[in-house]
Amino acid sequence: MTANICVSCDNKSCPVFNQGKEAKEIISKNTVRIGFKKDEMLFKQGAFSTHLYYINSGYTKIYKEFPSKNLILKIANPEMILGTASLFGTKTHLYSASFIGKGEVCQIDRNIFAQLLLKNPENSLELLLNQLYKSESEVFSRFASLTQKQLHGRLADAILYLSMEVFKSDRFEFPFTRRDLAELTSMSNESAIKIFKEFQNDGIVSLENNVLHILSLDLLKRISEIG
Amino acid sequence: MTANICVSCDNKSCPVFNQGKEAKEIISKNTVRIGFKKDEMLFKQGAFSTHLYYINSGYTKIYKEFPSKNLILKIANPEMILGTASLFGTKTHLYSASFIGKGEVCQIDRNIFAQLLLKNPENSLELLLNQLYKSESEVFSRFASLTQKQLHGRLADAILYLSMEVFKSDRFEFPFTRRDLAELTSMSNESAIKIFKEFQNDGIVSLENNVLHILSLDLLKRISEIG
DNA sequence: ATTAAAATATGAAATAGATCAGATATTAAA
């Protein structure tokens, strides 16, 4: 876990960063950029939430911890901000977050972040609420998928989710274990393995050199529909 | 479905309402109070979201619609605001909402609401984010319950949720059908009926004259824990 | 008040999915 002061950062996509010179100054002094290795944890469920995290690069899994098995709520991609819910008041993290590959985040004190947000409340509100709507929409979709569909439909949904919402391609580096896939679909490891293999055997997806390729989007969507 | 102009409204608990005289004036002109009967629908999944709703009285179920069975995401209680996610930008409702008993809401145009929020951005942000944190927390808990636990644990969780988060009492008017209970726990009607009856037979809860009484909170919690 | 419709109840059969057990392959460690 390496850390760098944010002064030298010139990240154009960072929404807090793009608020003029004075904001830039404030941020520089109060933000660090941190590098994470594979499987390293960003923050842990139940701990006090003191900072916000802007994901510069890499993908993190957001999950609830359980004694034996976790439940992956979503995969956060670059340019997402984590921890917004705890901006006001003393709050604890509702979930854990850890990197599935390597990555980099900007860590900002929540008071500083709140202060900057309120410099431009209209945009801030809009930014937050829009991210929130998207996030809520995704969570509800996954909620529905996991509670209403059976194994094949759930796995199809998970792959579609990764393709459409997370990696935004029908061909992407696949950094997950079968266990991750199981925790994403709320099924046993064995079932995840079996059905994922089925999908490969049936020519729906292929996995070569850890690159997942969706061969038949139509079939995948149909499996998702029939549940 | 009856409607009254909000001028005469003197609701102290409404957070938008309590912003001074000019705000009061604006609201009066742009808000209506609407009465709903049992099972009437407040808004429907997929429709454009044009207004926000402040629940004055009554309980609404927030649910995703499916061909055969719905999934109840949560029960909204009085003083909650629905529709905040769609404040900025053109958005559609992610879920349907309908009253489980009779109730009353204040319906406010979202542009007016946004305008009022920005009059006092700090409080607004805090209000919204806090409601959001609570809502997210509840949804994630239910998400975990429904995907990780089996029938008895799920029903116990649902009853605990109703008791602790919604009705805030261990004895409350129970306006649900067994079907509602099934949609709240994501199980078949028959299973909901069987296990709910079991809980009654085992002296864990009682249901007389449509009043649910939690007889053994300890047992209910233990069932929730062991899943 | 009578009938129809819907909700609740309960057991038996069917089945989706988990668990178990054992084999092979891949990765990490010594």
Add this chain to the structure above:
DNA sequence: TTTAATATCTGATCTATTTCATATTTTAAT
């Protein structure tokens, strides 16, 4: 490189839960 550990794979058994069938009770409608 060899060994150990972990991940993937696959079939067989077991079990939780759904589905089906049918009875009873409650609610709504005429």
